[in-house]
Amino acid sequence: MKTYDVVILGGGASGFMAAGYLAQNSSLKVAIIEGNAKTMQKVKVSGGGRCNFSNVKVDSTHYDGDEAYVSKVLDSFCKDDTLEFFRRRNLKSTIRSDKYYFCKNSADDIMNILKDECSGVTIYLNEKIISVKDGYIVETSKQKLSAKVVIVASGAESFKTLGATSIGLEIAKSFLLSATPFSPALVGLTLQPSQFWMKELSGISLNAKISVGSKVLHEDLLFAHKGISGLVTLSASLYWKKGDLSIDFLPNERVNFNSKKHISTGINLSKRFLKSFLKVCELADKPLNKLDKKESEILLANLHNYTFAPAGTFGLSKAEVCRGGVKTEELSESLESKNNKGLYFIGEVVDVTGELGGYNFQWAFSSAIVCSRNILL
Ligand SMILES: Cc1cc2nc3c(=O)[nH]c(=O)nc-3n(C[C@H](O)[C@H](O)[C@H](O)COP(=O)(O)OP(=O)(O)OC[C@H]3O[C@@H](n4cnc5c(N)ncnc54)[C@H](O)[C@@H]3O)c2cc1C
Known part of the structure; x- marks a missing residue:
């Protein structure tokens, strides 16, 4: 030996x-x-x-x-x-x-x-x-x-x-x-049916913050065919065990409610994202300056604090x-x-x-x- x-x-x-x-x-x-x-x-x-x-x-x-x-x-x-x-x-x-x-x-x-x-x-x-x-x-x-x-x-x-x-x-x-x-860990997250709208945005990426427990991560988020991925999701997955996390889709900007532009063009996010997002929020695509108080609150709450429980992860192989x-x-x-x-x-x-x-x-x-x-x- x-x-x-x-x-x-x-x-x-x-x-x-x-x-x-x-x-x-x-x-x-x-x-x-x-x-x-x-x-x-x-x-x-x-x-x-x-x-x-x-x-x-x-x-x-x-x-x-x-x-x-x-x-x-x-x-x-x-x-x-x-x-x-x-x-x-x-x-x-x-x-x-x-x-x-x-x-x-x-x-x-x-x-x-x-x-x-x-x-x-x-x-x-x-x-x-x-x-x-x-x-x-x-x-x-x-x-x-x-x-x-x-x-x-x-x-x-x-x-x-x-x-x-x-x-x-x-x-x-x-x-x-x-x-x-x-x-x-450091892996994409899969979605429950109520978040499947994100899968349809596969390929789109945006800068986002994800809050999970006491951790706030800030980087790029990528919508993927299987769920959500990108740097911010991978780091967030390290702290996500089960239960809710929340996404801020617009961490660096304020919405200009004085704008005459429609929501889908007046917010600095991809139009395809905003169109799907509006359906989820059950809001009509109308000029930002025409939104009433309740509608603006729904928009802001979902944009900055979209909370949901992922279904799981993309798994060990990924x-x-x-x-x-x-x-x-x-x-x-x-x-x-x-x-x-x-x-x-x-x-x-x-x-x-x-x-x-x-x-x-x-x-x-x-x-x-x-x-x-x-x-x-
Ligand atoms: C695709 C990918 C990209 C990554 N990118 C980064 C990055 O850019 N930055 C970063 O910080 N981290 C990155 N990581 C993570 C990083 O690679 C690991 O954290 C790091 O390699 C861990 O080092 P380690 O020596 O502990 O284990 P490893 O590097 O995994 O080494 C363990 C070794 O043990 C061998 N081994 C295991 N079981 C047995 C066995 N039964 N018999 C014989 N040999 C065995 C394995 O073959 C392997 O060579 C990445 C990981 C992956 C998968």
């Missing part, structure tokens, strides 16, 4: 960041086990092939998870550290919409940097992780490995086509760690991430299992999930570095 100091389960963003740190800062014998023929397949497709790897404003308010815990990890390796890490390795990056850090050329640039960091690390490909036993003994579809330290970096369950499995939660369960089941994972109360501030010394969980397998916009890679990198530093203490 081969023996390693550290075996990392999963060759994705967090696994590679952890392996790279250990390889560059120690002489530990490190191995990564990856089920796919190629590593980092989510990095490859992320951000439309340009990987949105961090955000201008990273803090725990953009994550679903224990805020104090998330803050500690993010503060230990913050977005500036991530930027500096990649800048020193000559990554060409760009900021989009004043918020999102993307690779200027291709996600391959990040993958190549992380692969270079991992020279000296043994990488086993096409090998399914089956179990981890006390000691630690890692069983894969091809062999058994012995390790002093195991880092579970196997991600969550969305996009099975890219290699995702629930093995991380199965391993956690076998060590009696409590976990929240994975469920789709979700960028999963909510849920190993509960942070089971882990030390260094991502180590409190009751199992040498067993770590990092990245998306932990019950911390970010909004859309680079937050999830930032979490993957921060948790990987915090864990690796602790291993070298």
Whole structure:
């Protein structure tokens, strides 16, 4: 049986960041086990092939998870550290919409940097992780490995086509760690029949705010054949569990009730949207200055606070991430299992999930570095 100091389960963003740190800062014998023929397949497709790897404003308010815990990890390796890490390795990056850090050329640039960091690390490909036993003994579809330290970096369950499995939660369960089941997040939302009018607007997008619980998200909303999607819906889906959410279709403007224009042309929204919307509000398309008080109130209430309960989500196959994972109360501030010394969980397998916009890679990198530093203490 081969023996390693550290075996990392999963060759994705967090696994590679952890392996790279250990390889560059120690002489530990490190191995990564990856089920796919190629590593980092989510990095490859992320951000439309340009990987949105961090955000201008990273803090725990953009994550679903224990805020104090998330803050500690993010503060230990913050977005500036991530930027500096990649800048020193000559990554060409760009900021989009004043918020999102993307690779200027291709996600391959990040993958190549992380692969270079991992020279000296043994990488086993096409090998399914089956179990981890006390000691630690890692069983894969091809062999058994012995390790002093195991880092579970196997991600969550969305996009099975890219290699995702629930093995991380199965391993956690076998060590009696409590976990929240994975469920789709950063995903489009399906509609109840009373909102099917939105499906007919498939292809139209508008700038909107969605309020869900205490969270207010503001970005573009896209009407889709299956329901609603777009950046604002995906981020809202992170906080939506069941029940109502509300949409402000006109967050940046006031309606001019002195205008002689009809509603469908006098409000700065697509005419096709307004025509359908008026039917839903049971209002006639008439000049804005001819609306009585009650009609104006109905119009404003629906435009700024259209409240409904989505039917569900577009599902795991379409979700960028999963909510849920190993509960942070089971882990030390260094991502180590409190009751199992040498067993770590990092990245998306932990019950911390970010909004859309680079937050999830930032979490993957921060948790990987915090864990690796602790291993070298
Ligand atoms: C289409 C898409 C676009 C995205 N875009 C962005 C973006 O632009 N910005 C952002 O911040 N986030 C984005 N994300 C989310 C981001 O990719 C993940 O949050 C991040 O990759 C998590 O890193 P990780 O290392 O925890 O897990 P992963 O990157 O998922 O890595 C886990 C690895 O473990 C392997 N594995 C799993 N089970 C087994 C097993 N049983 N045996 C062997 N190997 C196994 C997997 O094949 C995988 O390689 C996107 C996700 C998707 C699906």
